[in-house]
Amino acid sequence: MRTRRDTELVLLLAAAPAVVLLFVLVHGAHGGEVGLAQLAVPLGLFGCFVVAHVAARFLARGADPVLLPVAFLLTGVGLATITRLDPELAQSQVLWVLAGIVALVATLAAVPSLERLARYKYTIALGGIVLLLLPAVIGVEVNGAKLWLRFAGMSFQPAEVAKILIVLFLGAYLAEKREVLSVATKRTLGVWLPPARHLGPLLLMWAVSLVVLVAEKDLGSSLLFFGTFLVMLYAATGRPAYVVTGFGLFAVGATAAYLVFGHVQQRVAIWLDPFADAAGRGYQLVQSLFALADGRMIGLGVGRGLPGRIPFVETDFIFTAIAEELGLLGGAAIIIAFLVFCLRGLSTAARARSDMAAITATGLVAIIGLQSFVIIGGVTRLIPLTGITLPFVSYGGSSLLSNFILLGLLMRAGDAGTGSETDLIVSGGTGLLGRLALTRRLTGVGVMVAVLMVALVANLTYIQVISADRLAANPANTRGLTAEMRQERGAIITADGVVLADSVREGETYTRRYPQGDTAAHVVGYHSLKYGRAGIEAAANEALAGKRDFANLADMIEAAAGVPVPGNDVRLTIDSRVQAAAEAALGDRRGACVAIDPTTGAVLAYASNPDYDPSTIDEAWEALSGDDGGAPLVDRVGSSLYPPGSTFKVVTLAAALQSGVASLETTYTGPARIDIGGAPVTNYGGSAYGAIDLRKATSSSVNTVFGQLARDVGAQRLVAQCEEFGIGSRVPFDLPTVASLMPDPDEMTVWETAWAGVGQPVGQHESPPGPQVTPLQMALITAGIANDGTVMRPYLIDAITDRSGRVITGTTPRTWTNAIDPVTARSVTEAMVAVVRSGSGGRAAIQGVTVAGKTGTAEAGKSVETHAWFVGFAPAEEPRVAVAIVLENSGVGGTVAAPAARGVLQAGLEAVR
Amino acid sequence: MVDVVLLFGRIVLLGLLYLFLIAAVKTGIGMIGGRARQAGGGLALRVTRGPREITGVSVPLGGPVLIGRSPDADLVIADDFVSSTHARVSTTESGPVLEDLGSTNGTLLNGQPVTRPMPLGPGDAIELGRNRIEVVKL
DSSP states (O other): OOHHHHHHHHHHHHHHHHHHHHHHHHHOOOOOOOOOOHHHHHHHOOOOOOHHHHHHHHHOOTTTHHHHHHHHHHHHHHHHHHHHOOOOHHHHHHHHHHHHHHHHHHHHHHOOOOOHHHHHHHHHHHHHHHHHHHHHHOEEEEEEEEEEEEEETTEOOOOHHHHHHHHHHHHHHHHHHHHHHHOOEEEEETEOOOGGGGGHHHHHHHHHHHHHHHHHHOOHHHHHHHHHHHHHHHHHHHOOHHHHHHHHHHHHHHHHHHHEEEEEEEEEHHHHHHHHHHHHTHHHHHHHHHHHHHTTTTTSSSTTOOGSSSSTTTTTHHHHHHHHHHHHHHHHHHHHHHHHHHHHHHHHHHSSSSSHHHHHHHHHHHHHHHHHHHHHHHHHTSOOOOOOOOOOSOOHHHHHHHHHHHHHHHHHHHHHHHTSSSSBSSSSSOOOOHHHHHHHHHHHHHHHHHHHHHHHHHHHIIIIIISHHHHHHHHOOHHHHHTTTOOOOEEEEEEOOOEEEEEEEEEEEEEEEEETTTHHHHHHHEEEEETTOOOOHHHHHHHHOOOOOSSSSHHHHHHHOOOOOOOOOEEEEEHHHHHHHHHHHHHSSSSSEEEETTTOEEEEEEEEEEEGGGGGGGHHOOOOOSSSSSSSSSSSSOOOOOOOOOGHHHHHHHHHHHHOOOTOEEEEEEEEEEEEEEEEOOOOGGGOEEEEHHHHHHHHHHHHHHHHHHHHHHHHHHHHHHHTTTTTTTOSSSSSSOOOOOOGGOOOOHHHHHHHHOOOOOOOSSSSSSSOOOOHHHHHHHHHHHTTTTEEEOOOOEEEEEEEEEEEEEOOOOOEOOOOOOOOHHHHHHHHHHHHHSTTTTTGOBBTHHHHHHHHEESSTSSSSEEEEHHOOOOOSSOOOOEEEEEEOOOOIIIIIIIHHHHHHHHHHHHHO | OOOHOOOOOOOHHHHHHHHHHHHHHHHHHHHHHHHHHHHHHHHHEEEESSSSSGTTEEEEOOEEEEEESSSSSSEOOOOSSSTOOOOOOEEETTEEEEEEOSSSSOEEEEEEEEESEOOOOOOOOOETTTTOOOOOOO
């Protein structure tokens, strides 16, 4: 049969490849060289443990063979993780590991048996309590807890050593008083209780733990001390009543502390709802949960996570860093390692030589078990978070040192162990303790530890698998945006090949660039870590970010490996020349201009003024979203409603012709002022006309004629025609739009209908006054007339292409609505041609091209300048471009908007052949 | 490509971690299981008469077995007639030995009071007041 030490060596050798490989991954993650120099640390670490193993061959031949290899694995994983997090800290951690190994060997050499230590139990107790309470008196407060002593530039956490001393004392004390404590005399509420005077030590420990809680503000240590004590008490007496009573007492004390102390309340509040203040107090825990959720099953990969986002990740939150990058499987492995360590420790206790050694070993196991449970449970939100270290794994000298001393004591207890064939030596003199009785209790402790660890794994599974998607989608979670910075986001390119947005590499990340500045800003939008996304950056985010389709095995492997996906490019329908013309047409004036290919719905230009530069969105956000400056972030083309003024007459005319109420030859009288429905309708500028047909009334834009015409068409048919053109519905589009408005026809008075017919909303009723239109909607009406009455669905994204330019998805033109029949469309076109040839829109005329159009001068309110409108298309015979432009508070449509639109039409004609 | 290598490394790492844990757990099982089976010479103590909750209970003689009323005993008999640590069966090289631990009411082996350590064999009956424990083969 193999000896225990041979087994230990085999297990050390079995753990070494995992530790070395983890270091290789840490160094290899950033493409670093992996040579002997990088492997010096893991190999040196292995060497250290081999030295400890050799020492054990001489000093503790009979010690448990599993404890040292598990400690090696945990220390190795911890050191590798710290190296990955902060190489400088790792250097000092290496020194502490060395010191730890020395302490381990020294413990084995200096402590011949635990029973020997029992002789000095009161000295040990005094030392423990002094160390425990010292920081409360002369300590330094760090992060709301007074735990540290500082001298000569070194920080030391005495509680770490104190806990071992206290366990040693308790082991000796409980072994001696075991018999008295376990004699039950009274039965209270169905529970056997020992005589009141024997409750003394229980009450004392309770008081000490509360002092720790209150004076040092350290819930974690307090819970750890008291829990360890209860476990030892149970091992000594076999009476669960102590544990129940003890937890009752602790609950009372903790509740009182909760009520009295703000920092305890805060901890609990964060635990109950960390998302309530995700950017403030809950930040650390929330970031930990997000990190875990990102890890999923096999983790993001070493060096691929964002553990740096979590404050104190190298100490309290080191478990999160491991589970983020190695996933549920890696995290569970760490938990199982602790469980194995605890069970081996308990089996050491079961075969201990004396009751003192058994109880002490149980206490040492309880420290490791409870400490790992409290901190892992804390960072995974199973229990309220308290800052303590993860044994062997976390960064921290005092912690590491005391863990190695603890390991030494456990190995010593195992070496001295006599096994189940021999009687336990008892400390009290008379009260024998049977091995089987002890084993029963230790089995109970083991089951409890196993339950706690299973609870940790179950909770971790819940976070990393079941609720991972929900956590990833949490609005407070910006990890996705940061992760996207690692991959090249696709470009946004105009139809004629001008790059509006692309990504440039800067080290490991990519930066978004907008080479054309504010050109087509409202189309391109922005992409900000702080403020989210807008425009095509938002609408085509999936394509730009490059989502995997998991089409083949290689793709799936790459996804699991976290290979960044290059984004796809978005090819716009926007033509840079038409866009430039549209932006020039707006000039410095507020307003919107849009140009559409009427036969397809492709948007050639889409300009809104004022605009912004997408590359400076983060810096300029305050100003851009402020009250002054005309709301540059608003897309006036698709999201702002304006009264359309006389441009709306094309709708009224279409309704009249389509319904047969009138023809272009129908004659009305056009006085300067006429009463319709009991109230006046007036002409712009007070012009008066005699008998005039609709063709002429359109070209001269006679309000009084169109008022009468609207009255004759009636509210029902007028609104119905509007709806045929799409008013009242949200335009289906690549960018967010609002619906243009008409009132409920049942609520419209005759006078209101008359004014609606000339494009002025005057109603006052429940439904909104109308017409109120977006420039995009007006452009679509114009395009519909140009396209024989069929309105094509507008679109900005012509195609999504991959890096090589191959089209992944292309847009096929589709009909949106059939508004009027081709005959009506041709008649309306005829009237619109007259507008430009001989009417109000003369300044939109282009040499050699028949331009159809309609001007508009919309009342914008009392004592404010009117909005200037022009809608039109060209060539009238075979339209290739339709335009709508509105210039806010800029005057008369025919004098201001028509000449502005002319340049856009011209550019459109050149662009679309 | 580097990423795929790292993924492969990560999967191997997780595999190694679990292989180690399985090896560590297996070591423990072998140590505990093997010991229990080989020890005790295949004998056990069985309570044939006593308080209902332990009647029929068997305790293998893998090591010393402490009989008494105290929870510290290996075989706990909740009977006021039984002393807190009443008697002990020890395992020696020549077989199990019964001794009385100075109990108030004494221990009987096959009807005879136990005044000095007595060797035990299969079929022997130990009596503590009304409680009867027999030595049986496993």
